[in-house]
Amino acid sequence: MRGVTTPRAARPWDQRVGPVTGLLMAAPLIIGLALFVGYPLVSIFLDASSGGDLTGRYTDVLTNEVSRRALLTTLRTSVVVVVVATALGAALAWTLHVTERRWLRVLLWTVALVPFWLGVIVKNYAIYLMLSANGPINGLLLELGLIDGPLNLLYTETAIVIGIAYSLVPYAVLSLYAAFMHIDTELLNAGQALGASRTRALATIAFPLARGGVAASMALVFVLSIGFYVTPILLGGAQTPFMATQISQRIFNLYDYPGAAASAAVLLLIAVAVVGGVLALVGGRTLRKALR
Amino acid sequence: MTQTEHPAVELSGLTKRFGGVTAVSDLDLTVRPGELISILGASGSGKTTLLRLVAGFETPTTGSIRLHGREVASLSPAEREIGMVFQNYALFPHLSVRRNIEYGLRMRGWDRQRRAERVTELLARMRLEKLGDRLPRQLSGGQQQRVAIARALAYSPRLVLMDEPLGALDKALKENLLAEIRRVHREFGTTILYVTHDREEAMSLSDRVAIMRDTRLVCCTPVRELYLDPPNGYVASFFSQANVIPLGGEPAALVGHGPSGAEVALGGRKHTFPSPTRAGSPGAGDPGLALAIRPGQVRAAAADGDLPLAGTVSDLVFLGDTVHLRVTVPGLATPVSALTPADSARGMAVGDEVTLGLPPEHLRLLPEHP
Numbered sequence A: 001m002r003g004v005t006t007p008r009a010a011r012p013w014d015q016r017v018g019p020v021t022g023l024l025m026a027a028p029l030i031i032g033l034a035l036f037v038g039y040p041l042v043s044i045f046l047d048a049s050s051g052g053d054l055t056g057r058y059t060d061v062l063t064n065e066v067s068r069r070a071l072l073t074t075l076r077t078s079v080v081v082v083v084v085a086t087a088l089g090a091a092l093a094w095t096l097h098v099t100e101r102r103w104l105r106v107l108l109w110t111v112a113l114v115p116f117w118l119g120v121i122v123k124n125y126a127i128y129l130m131l132s133a134n135g136p137i138n139g140l141l142l143e144l145g146l147i148d149g150p151l152n153l154l155y156t157e158t159a160i161v162i163g164i165a166y167s168l169v170p171y172a173v174l175s176l177y178a179a180f181m182h183i184d185t186e187l188l189n190a191g192q193a194l195g196a197s198r199t200r201a202l203a204t205i206a207f208p209l210a211r212g213g214v215a216a217s218m219a220l221v222f223v224l225s226i227g228f229y230v231t232p233i234l235l236g237g238a239q240t241p242f243m244a245t246q247i248s249q250r251i252f253n254l255y256d257y258p259g260a261a262a263s264a265a266v267l268l269l270i271a272v273a274v275v276g277g278v279l280a281l282v283g284g285r286t287l288r289k290a291l292r
Numbered sequence B: 001m002t003q004t005e006h007p008a009v010e011l012s013g014l015t016k017r018f019g020g021v022t023a024v025s026d027l028d029l030t031v032r033p034g035e036l037i038s039i040l041g042a043s044g045s046g047k048t049t050l051l052r053l054v055a056g057f058e059t060p061t062t063g064s065i066r067l068h069g070r071e072v073a074s075l076s077p078a079e080r081e082i083g084m085v086f087q088n089y090a091l092f093p094h095l096s097v098r099r100n101i102e103y104g105l106r107m108r109g110w111d112r113q114r115r116a117e118r119v120t121e122l123l124a125r126m127r128l129e130k131l132g133d134r135l136p137r138q139l140s141g142g143q144q145q146r147v148a149i150a151r152a153l154a155y156s157p158r159l160v161l162m163d164e165p166l167g168a169l170d171k172a173l174k175e176n177l178l179a180e181i182r183r184v185h186r187e188f189g190t191t192i193l194y195v196t197h198d199r200e201e202a203m204s205l206s207d208r209v210a211i212m213r214d215t216r217l218v219c220c221t222p223v224r225e226l227y228l229d230p231p232n233g234y235v236a237s238f239f240s241q242a243n244v245i246p247l248g249g250e251p252a253a254l255v256g257h258g259p260s261g262a263e264v265a266l267g268g269r270k271h272t273f274p275s276p277t278r279a280g281s282p283g284a285g286d287p288g289l290a291l292a293i294r295p296g297q298v299r300a301a302a303a304d305g306d307l308p309l310a311g312t313v314s315d316l317v318f319l320g321d322t323v324h325l326r327v328t329v330p331g332l333a334t335p336v337s338a339l340t341p342a343d344s345a346r347g348m349a350v351g352d353e354v355t356l357g358l359p360p361e362h363l364r365l366l367p368e369h370p
């Protein structure tokens, strides 16, 4: 009766995880997400339309002089931040991808990731010191005789851009490096052998292959940038209000919770629109590839 | 045109080191315009590095490269006017087959119509007609290889470098494409450096075969001469697949050396062979000499006049008209191969004691190492 001794098929050595086990393992995160992300999200929109006023506070955010200025400053600054952080990040990430020198790689990774390891206050305070009237930059320019009096570097949009970009370069580098990683540099050799200059090879081969990743990286930087709070206060001061500053003022100075909620909702919708736009632009393909 | 008089490729003292690893050392090679040279060598012998140096993807550590009479050290790959087929194809993944093939033509500013005509022609030649609109990842390995070849040939460069371009193809397709490569070579007078692992490919294709061993170029000789008259034991066994029997005392030894040649004792008999031509004549007892004989010339049983070689059959493969015997001989590290008519090996079995016959007229005395 040998047929009887077949091993039970019940628990094969399967590496896959069943749906129930999978859900259980993810449960803490799912519950956390529902409590700390889902609930506040819903309540923001509910608050913004509370008291029977469905759209009035949104209109106010977009038309009110102060809040409109904050919104435009936030968007304008963030666009510049995206350009700066992506340019710096792309140069770093591409060098990291193609270099064979170990010391250079270590150096660049360190440079790229240091802002990650520094606390928010330390980072901004360092830039504050650099830009202040008697800081090293003004000191150097004065010493060289290029300027007569100290420049007003602080409390400008430029200062905010520098501050935010410095914080966000690591995100740009990491996401761009992930996009570049899959580009075989031999392809650029092939392009050059076929008669392309180095620039042309980069433009016709590397760029199309990295396009989706670059767009995603830019969206990430933009979305993070429009939410910045500490940097605009420290480096921008009162002259250059940011949306986040506005929101906190509405809450703590004006006790206008619904107004704050409407402002936050506007920021959120902009972020969602940018991410959605990028996804539509680069095609869901990149996303689907990531999910597979 | 004075250019046509210059060699297509002139390498002198070419050396490439990667940190502590030497990939190519002190290599000299001159290739005439319109010549097709196969570069044959074991894995890691430096073949790919050699091509990459010529293409300009690597900078020589020392030595010089001249293409068509021009020193190319300062020229970018784009300026060297070469076609290259990469070992891993390196097709552009985001471009269709058509666009891939067209790439070089675009870079050279061909107009749309000319490009389309040329691409269609190449697709037909490479038997890729139906695949023009596919992306590389939708192709099989062999199809990708053909696209890579078409892309390299598209603008008819004078010099084409091919790194194992037919590695992934089946036999019939390989024959087809070898014929195609020969045709391009003949019709357009294209100079081709063709890297391969495959001896038969090298034989059927090339004017000359360059053999690389351990970062060095061993020789670069017309194919027939190389096969029939290998310059040393390494080439004899690597290229002609000959049996190489070193004159180490057992079973063969060098016993005398005179003006008429070198006297060798083998299996209790003596025979005088003409000394191999080599810089400096070999002194008596030179341990660097060996006898070489191709398997097809070894007899399964010694006849009159043959030098006898006794051993034990260790393997026997029936191939139809012929039988491939492997005979372990005391004193030899590798078994002796014999390819003999099936009749002459009738009744033989593994484990049998046999005495092989080595006809002296087919034995060649040569330096054991390059």
Ligand SMILES: Nc1ncnc2c1ncn2[C@@H]1O[C@H](COP(=O)(O)OP(=O)(O)OP(=O)(O)O)[C@@H](O)[C@H]1O
Pocket (backbone or CB within 6 Å): B018, B021, B022, B023, B041, B042, B043, B044, B045, B046, B047, B048, B049, B050, B087
């Ligand atoms: N970029 C590199 N860095 C370090 N070592 C290298 C590099 N490229 C090649 N080498 C080394 O140089 C030697 C020759 O390599 P090469 O690729 O030229 O061999 P090959 O003859 O083409 O081998 P195969 O037939 O396997 O393709 C090898 O030992 C290899 O490890």
Ligand SMILES: [Mg+2]
Pocket (backbone or CB within 6 Å): B047, B048, B049, B087, B163
């Ligand atoms: Mg190789």
